[in-house]
Amino acid sequence: MSWSSAWLDRQRNFIGLTLDFLMRKKGKHAALFLVYALIVFLLSSVLFFTHAVKKEASLILAGAPEIILQRLVAGRHDLMPEEAIAKVSSITGVASVTGRLWGYYYDTVFRANYTLMVPQDFQYGEGKVVIGQGVSRSSIVSEGGMMPLKAHDGTIVTLTVQEILPSDSELISSDLILVSEKDFRHIFGIQKGLMTDLAVSVRNPKEIATVAAKIKKMIPDSRPITRSEILRTYDAIFNWRGGIMLLILSGCVIAFMIFSWDKASGLSADEKKEIGILKATGWETSDVILLKFWEGMVISLGSFLVGVVLAYLHVFFTSSVLFSPVLKGWSVLYPEFRLVPFIDAYQMVAIFCLTVLPYTAATIIPAWKTANTDPDAVMRT
Amino acid sequence: MHDKKVMIVTVFLMMNIALFVLMIVHSSYSRHHLQPMVAEQAGMVVKYGLTDLCLFTDARYTRHPTMADLNTPFQDYPLSFEHFPSGSLVPPPPHLVSNVVE
Numbered sequence: 506m507s508w509s510s511a512w513l514d515r516q517r518n519f520i521g522l523t524l525d526f527l528m529r530k531k532g533k534h535a536a537l538f539l540v541y542a543l544i545v546f547l548l549s550s551v552l553f554f555t556h557a558v559k560k561e562a563s564l565i566l567a568g569a570p571e572i573i574l575q576r577l578v579a580g581r582h583d584l585m586p587e588e589a590i591a592k593v594s595s596i597t598g599v600a601s602v603t604g605r606l607w608g609y610y611y612d613t614v615f616r617a618n619y620t621l622m623v624p625q626d627f628q629y630g631e632g633k634v635v636i637g638q639g640v641s642r643s644s645i646v647s648e649g650g651m652m653p654l655k656a657h658d659g660t661i662v663t664l665t666v667q668e669i670l671p672s673d674s675e676l677i678s679s680d681l682i683l684v685s686e687k688d689f690r691h692i693f694g695i696q697k698g699l700m701t702d703l704a705v706s707v708r709n710p711k712e713i714a715t716v717a718a719k720i721k722k723m724i725p726d727s728r729p730i731t732r733s734e735i736l737r738t739y740d741a742i743f744n745w746r747g748g749i750m751l752l753i754l755s756g757c758v759i760a761f762m763i764f765s766w767d768k769a770s771g772l773s774a775d776e777k778k779e780i781g782i783l784k785a786t787g788w789e790t791s792d793v794i795l796l797k798f799w800e801g802m803v804i805s806l807g808s809f810l811v812g813v814v815l816a817y818l819h820v821f822f823t824s825s826v827l828f829s830p831v832l833k834g835w836s837v838l839y840p841e842f843r844l845v846p847f848i849d850a851y852q853m854v855a856i857f858c859l860t861v862l863p864y865t866a867a868t869i870i871p872a873w874k875t876a877n878t879d880p881d882a883v884m885r886t
Numbered sequence: 887m888h889d890k891k892v893m894i895v896t897v898f899l900m901m902n903i904a905l906f907v908l909m910i911v912h913s914s915y916s917r918h919h920l921q922p923m924v925a926e927q928a929g930m931v932v933k934y935g936l937t938d939l940c941l942f943t944d945a946r947y948t949r950h951p952t953m954a955d956l957n958t959p960f961q962d963y964p965l966s967f968e969h970f971p972s973g974s975l976v977p978p979p980p981h982l983v984s985n986v987v988e
Contacts, residue, residue: 517892524891562939564924568932573953582955605935609946618943620950624934639940673923674930679940680949702953704935728955730981735937735952738979742951803895810902817909821916834971835944845920846913 523799545812545860548757553820555743560847562739570704573730584699598716600708604700606689617643617837621682623689631685633667639679641669643838657694679840777875784880793876801868805861821846942972951976
C-alpha cells in the first residue's frame, strides 16, 4: 500500500468516526448546521448586495456631472437664478455650465413619488413624456397612454407617454418622468430664468476641487457638490461601518461569538470522557486534534458553502427578495433592478475568516487541552 | 457502514464545492455579459445629467442622497425625528458631514 493511499484511508476512518460522533447527537448538530448556514447566508447576502451596489454605482455614476451647484436659502435647497450661469462660466477652467430642471411629484392617486426632469434635448416636445418602468408599473400606463399630472395651480396637465425607458436601466430611471421645459415650468409654477441647480463641466478633472472652491467664493449662498463626493456617498451608504449594515453584521458577529464561546468554553463531560477513552486506548493527541478538526470542518465548511451559495442565489437571482421589505420602506414605487454579480476573492476570504476559522479553532483548542491531560484524570471527572 | 457515511458526506461537500466554483464562474460570465446593461445606464447618466441611483423613492433625501441639503434631518421642525424607514438605512453623505469644499 502506498503512502498516499494509507494517508487517505486514515483520513477516511477519521471522517467516519467524526460522523459517528456527530450522529450521536444528530438533532443538536443538524440545528447547529442550519443556524450556522443561516448566519453565513445573512452575512454573505449583505456583503454581496452592498458590494454589488457600490461597484455598480461607481461604474454608472462615473459620468455624473463634475460639479452640481445648488443654491441654499435658510439652509434649504432653493432655485438658482439664470444669471449664475454667466458668473460661473467666467471662472477659469470651467468648460460649460448648464441649468438643470428637476423636481419631485407626488401622485395622489397612486400615492407614489416621481422624479420629473427636463433633459437637455427633449426630442418629443410639449405634451409628451418619457417614463421609467417603475412609473409605468405604479400608474398602470403604457406607451401611447395618457398621464394626467396636477399642476401647481390645480389644473390637470395631460401628457402622452411617448416612450418607456428600458427595464435594464431601472436602477437609475425607475421613477423618472422626462418632460419638456414648458410642461415642467407649468406643472411646478417655476418662472423662466430660474433653474433647480447647475451642472458645471470642468476642463481639467484635476481642477474640480479648485473650481468648486472658486464658485463657492464667488456665490457664497451656493453649495457645490463634486463628482467625487457623489461617488463617495454611495461608498458611505453601503459601507459596513455604518447604518443598518453595522446592525446586521454585528448581529451575525455576536451570534458567532456566542457559538464560538460555547464551543471554546469547554467540552461537555461526555466529550471529555470520550477523549479520555481514546487516549487510554492508545490515541495520540494529534489524532484527537485531527478528529476534532474534521468535526469542525464538516460543520463549518459545509455551512459556509451552503450559506454562500444560497446568498448568491438570493441576491443575484431573486433580487434580494428577503431584503425588499426593508429596502422598500414606505416606497410605493420600487425599482425592480438586477444587480451585476460583482464578487471578489477579498469578500470570500473575509466571510471564510469570519465564520469557518473561529469555529474550527474553537472546536480544536478545548479538545487539545483535554487531550493533553492525563486520560485517567479525564475519565474520573 | 463507515464507508457509506463517508461517501455521503464527501459527495455533499463536493457538490457544494462544485456549486461554489459554478457561482464564481457565473459571476465572472455575468459581469462580462451584463456589461452593455451597465454601459447603457452610464450613458443615460451622461445624457440626462443624473446624480443618483433610484434605490428608495419614499423620501427626497434618500432618493437623491447626494443632493440632500443640510436641513433634511429637520424636515418638520428643528429636532424632529426621522420618520421615513429608508432614512435609517441611508447615513448622511460624507460631504455633508465633512464639508471639504467649504
